[in-house]
Amino acid sequence: MTGPNFFPQFFTTDPGRAAITGSPHDFEAFDIPTLRGIGRTAPYWHNNISETLEDVVSLYSDHLLAKFPSLTLPGEKEPDADGDIGPPEALTKEQKSDLVAFLRRL
């Protein structure tokens, strides 16, 4: 089965909407949640893997947005500090703290 990350997967504990509909088209499909009041609803993601908004933004910067070069800012990338292979983070330290401050105001 291939989900949104396009890597073939043979097992998952997290099939998303496919667990309800049984359709392979819904594999790893999750509703996009509202961000209103997001500062008060920790932990985050459908499986609660992020304790703080800092963790969420860091995950977006390091693993999600960084996979789409068109979303990153040329000349403002920082090298990966955690030894990951793959592209560097998409957001600078300042952009990440600005984003967290913005999310807290929603």
Ligand code: HEM
């Ligand atoms: C920098 C831009 C973005 C920010 C700051 C952001 C913020 C967030 C936050 C805080 C959550 C956790 C919500 C919760 O647990 O209640 C979330 C979840 C989610 N976001 Fe984003 N988001 C961004 C970009 C995107 C984009 C571009 C997409 C889709 C193309 C997207 C799709 C989703 C989905 C599907 C979830 C739910 C995932 C899950 O529960 O596992 N987000 N986002």
